[in-house]
Amino acid sequence: MxxxxxxxxxxxxxxxxxxxxxxxxxxxxxxxxxxxxxxxxxxxxxxxxxxxxxxxxxxxxxxxxxxxxxxxxxxxxxxxxxxxxxxxxxxxxxxxxxxxxxxxxxxxxxxxxxxxxxxxxxxxxxxxxxxxxxxxxxxxxxxxxxxxxxxxxxxxxxxxxxxxxxxxxxxxxxxxxxxxxxxxxxxxxxxxxxxxxxxxxxxxxxxxxxxxxxxxxxxxxxxxxxxxxxxxxxxxxxxxxxxxxxxxxxxxxxxxxxxxxxxxxxxxxxxxxxxxxxxxxxxxSFVPAFGRQEAIAINGRIVKILLSKNPTSFNESLRAIKNLNAKNVLFVLNDRIPDGRDVSWIWDVDFEDYIDTFNIISVSGDRVYDMAVRIKYASKTQNSKLKSQNYNSKLKIYRNLNDAITNSVKSTPGDKTLYILPTYSAMLEVRKILIGKKIL
Amino acid sequence: MNYKLTIGWLYPELMSTYGDRGNIISLAKRCEWRNIEAEVRRLELGFKIEDLKKCDILFMGGAQDKQQSIVSHDFSTQKIKTLKRMIEDGIPGLYICGAYQFLGKYYKEADGTIIKGLGILDLYTESRGKNFKRLIGNIIIETRIKKLVGFENHGGRTYLGKNIKPLGTIVKGFGNNGDDKTEGAMYKNSFGSYLHGPILPKNPHFADLLIQLSLKKKYKQPFSLAKLEDTLEWKAHEAIANRLGIGL
Missing domain, CATH: 3.40.1190.10 (Mur-like, catalytic domain)
Structure with a gap:
């Protein structure tokens, strides 16, 4: 009763x-x-x-x-x-x-x-x-x-x-x-x-x-x-x-x-x-769960979201999109409770093995600068002149996630896919922006 | 003249849990960008003492308990002696979290069990058991080279002896033990700290201090490092300070 x-x-x-x-x-x-x-x-x-x-x-x-x-x-x-x-x-x-x-x-x-x-x-x-x-x-x-x-x-x-x-x-x-x-x-x-x-x-x-x-x-x-x-x-x-x-x-x-x-x-x-x-x-007939290689069509482009929430899942997402010949990527790093408040783990991800194959690497999220620094330090040193230590010209930094998504979609050629690799709460935000509604 | 530093990374596989690899990457890149050759020497389980002796900077990170006990077994009396001599001799080093505790005299578990440390630094650590909270969160400390930011996550409370100074004082966060406002330790050119983040990428001035000390030690002359373009590093640094409501 x-x-x-x-x-x-x-x-x-x-x-x-x-x-x-x-x-x-x-x-x-x-x-x-x-x-x-x-x-x-x-x-x-x-x-x-x-x-x-x-x-x-x-x-x-x-x-x-x-x-x-x-x-x-x-x-x-x-x-x-x-x-x-x-x-x-x-x-x-x-x-x-x-x-x-x-x-x-x-x-x-x-x-x-x-x-x-x-x-x-x-x-x-x-x-x-x-x-x-x-x-x-x-x-x-x-x-x-x-x-x-x-x-x-x-x-x-x-x-x-x-x-x-x-x-x-x-x-x-x-x-x-x-x-x-x-x-x-x-x-x-x-x-x-x-x-x-x-x-x-x-x-x-x-x-x-x-x-x-x-x-x-x-x-x-x-x-x-x-x-x-x-x-x-x-x-x-x-x-x-x-x-x-x-x-x-x-x-x-x-x-x-x-x-x-x-x-x-x-x-x-x-x-x-x-x-x-x-x-x-x-x-x-299987359709992926939300944010897990979910594909969303927007302005004629395909956006694929691959939840990347810890070193292993981030590495495997990078490996998967490299095999798919990804050129445009957006990494979104948040540090809220569902993401883990410590973002140190991004230094355990093997970005060095993957980023050379991408044309545009955009970063955003609550901890956008942590991610930007990570990518900067993962880039190969071009030569020993001081000026070249400046970060990779492929790197685009967006404090605002809306701008990050809008610009990343725009810069993706019509027949190509934009790959977004977000942490958990970032994934929910990304979907909310792309689909226009909240999930939780 | 071509300058070169050998960065010794103690137990990169076992003592590396919280993104501490970032410290090695930071040191190596910041040397490379200045045209200083940086060789990273991985001192894995069973490493040779000769290899340790060749290093100009040492780094060791944190570990899970099981991994740390494996490392304990590998640290022979001879290895401890060599490391102690290098630290006493002023070879710069950075020891984070588990490694920091490990350099001390002992780690006392909540039930009173004493786990011996390497006994190189005058400090000890106590665990108060499960009923006491782990000290977790973003942290900012004041040091003699300006502020350092990071993330701490430790159950052990560390207390410093008379012969050692703290690395800094707490501005926001817990630090060594959550009570005495100290964070980390410095002894000669060695630094111990609970700061992850990892500590060096977001505190480029600290990375440069270690590089500078090593060059000075190795080439027996004062060094001033070429300035690098560090906008992103400082923005990441500021983001933590802002989060904690601290102006720089």
């Missing part, structure tokens, strides 16, 4: 907040629900025991993987809902459950997919015993908020130990820290086995190239990106699991990182029992 009232209040809050365009519509109702009944999530889950729950965690790729799974499941006739991208703390999960249940607290869906913030996963597992947990990767990200990668892994391991065999784990075999996670439940692994995606050397921002078992330096037979690859510890013998799922199907998504998201989604839906053919045709 209490929960029915909570659901009613939550739905009212949600409709008011969306009709008034207040924002936070995806977290407020849940926040209120949890403050009225802190066991709200637990009780709703219990009441809907036939609802299958999929949790997705990892630094990069949660939203895209969730959307891929949703697309595949819906294609085969299942009713699926997902929490809104970014609303991945307990309040976001509670909101999503509340908005998808009726007044009797009944959720008439077959699957609920929840992306969960790295730090919130142990908390979520106290409330929910999921049917599937997908763990994608762990990279350094917002150290001011999350703390260090090792701490997150430790907390995950403790939380996973408490699960029963009801939960199936789907793990990335190519991330040593993820592959090292163990528990009593069935585990399936996905990883890459395709030399086409091989990377010659490690990027600078690499976190986990030491054995999670014995701390020795890991040997990589193949590096795919960051610390992901076919690894082995020559000291204690711990190595990438042998039995892995490694055949990605094709989609419109570019970049090696998306190969992993596709593998995770394909493997999970295969375990669920969806046929290969059905998965294949579903992926053919």
């Amino acid at each position: 209490l929960n029915s009232i909570v659901v009613i209040i939550g739905k009212i809050v949600s409709s008011i907040s969306s009709s008034l365009k207040l924002g936070h519509g995806s977290t407020w109702p849940g926040h209120i629900a949890l403050s009225i009944n802190k066991n709200f999530i637990k009780e709703i889950v219990k009441q809907n025991s036939s609802l299958k729950i999929i949790l997705i965690a990892g630094t990069n790729g949660k939203t895209t993987t969730g959307k891929l799974i949703q697309t595949i499941l819906e294609h085969s006739g299942k009713k699926v809902f997902q929490n809104e991208a970014g609303a991945n703390l307990l309040n976001g999960i509670a909101s999503s459950m509340l908005l998808h249940s009726n007044l009797l607290c009944k959720i008439n869906y077959d699957y609920g997919i929840f992306e969960v913030d790295e730090a919130a996963l142990p908390l979520a597992l106290k409330e929910i015993t999921p049917d599937y947990i997908i763990l994608l990767n762990l990279f350094r990200d917002q150290l001011d908020r999350y703390g260090e990668v090792n701490t997150i892994v430790k907390n995950w391991q403790i939380a996973l130990k408490k699960l029963s065999s009801k939960t199936t784990l789907v793990l990335n075999s190519d991330d040593p820290q993820i592959a090292h996670l163990s528990n009593v439940t069935p585990i399936f692994y996905f990883g890459l086995n395709d030399k086409k995606f091989e990377q010659a050397k490690h990027q600078h921002a690499v976190d986990s190239t030491y054995c999670p078992n014995c701390k020795s330096k890991l040997y990589y037979h193949t590096i795919y990106y960051s610390h992901l690859g076919d690894w082995e510890c020559k000291n204690c013998g711990f190595k990438r699991p042998k039995d892995i799922f490694s055949t990605p199907l094709s989609t419109k998504l570019d970049g090696v990182y998306n190969q992993y998201n596709i593998l995770a989604a394909t493997l999970t839906t295969k375990i669920i029992g969806i046929s290969q053919d059905s998965i294949k045709s579903a992926l053919g």
Whole structure:
């Protein structure tokens, strides 16, 4: 009874907040629900025991993987809902459950997919015993908020130990820290086995190239990106699991990182029992989630937005757009709470390996000058005369994001694409300007 | 005459968590732009003492706990002795966050466990445990070479001994321990600090000080560096100062 009232209040809050365009519509109702009944999530889950729950965690790729799974499941006739991208703390999960249940607290869906913030996963597992947990990767990200990668892994391991065999784990075999996670439940692994995606050397921002078992330096037979690859510890013998799922199907998504998201989604839906053919045709019709390689047409040009929120995701975005022969790029760096207030990480991005191939590099955002300095120092020194230390003539600096976008679009030839690489809050702003409406 | 500096980067893989590579890039570029050859020597796990001795400036960044324990094992008595001799001898160096703590006497964890440091600098660090907030945020300090800006993020509280001076005093932020208004430490030509950001790109005057000290030390004569065009660097610097409501 209490929960029915909570659901009613939550739905009212949600409709008011969306009709008034207040924002936070995806977290407020849940926040209120949890403050009225802190066991709200637990009780709703219990009441809907036939609802299958999929949790997705990892630094990069949660939203895209969730959307891929949703697309595949819906294609085969299942009713699926997902929490809104970014609303991945307990309040976001509670909101999503509340908005998808009726007044009797009944959720008439077959699957609920929840992306969960790295730090919130142990908390979520106290409330929910999921049917599937997908763990994608762990990279350094917002150290001011999350703390260090090792701490997150430790907390995950403790939380996973408490699960029963009801939960199936789907793990990335190519991330040593993820592959090292163990528990009593069935585990399936996905990883890459395709030399086409091989990377010659490690990027600078690499976190986990030491054995999670014995701390020795890991040997990589193949590096795919960051610390992901076919690894082995020559000291204690711990190595990438042998039995892995490694055949990605094709989609419109570019970049090696998306190969992993596709593998995770394909493997999970295969375990669920969806046929290969059905998965294949579903992926053919996949439309990227907002800001994740989303393409927007404006004045006859295509603008592609690639969320680039930490060193690894920025490196992979750069690698993907370089392969797409990008010439005009716009980097937008903000330092708000969702971006991380510390922008030091841009110095861990390997701009040096990419910027020579671009014709125009525009920068904007709250921390536009930090980004401008980064690009200045990434540029090759032309000669030793003092004047030439002046920044790259390709660099355009815009304090105002509107101007940045307008001018970048204008300077993009009609048949070319403008690539925008923003941090999280910057991505929302960019979309708002391009589409003319707010998302959150 | 052709001038050359060898920049020694201690444990670039392990002690490098918060964009600290930017400090190396800043030093190298600012040398290059002045026609001073800069060689970056990466002193990875298992490096040879001979390589360390060849360096004219040293840099070491912060690390995660696990990485730091690997580095601890690699720092043999002989390596510690060499580093100590170089620091005592006035080889300029910059040691950020984890490296700064590591040069001190010890790090005391909340449960009382003592982790020995290299014992080169007269300072120690204490962790007060999970119930105490980490010291996180943009920071600005006053030093003898004008202000420095950066971003700090540390759980440990560092206290300086009698034989060492702070790098600066807090204008806005927490600094060494959040209590005594000091930030960082200086000893001869070595500097320890909690400032990320990274510290040198947005504080070009500090980068130049390190370069100048190294040249002076190496070539045994005073140096005045050619002025560079630093508009962008200072705008990035000012952006932090403005954010904290501090005029320059």
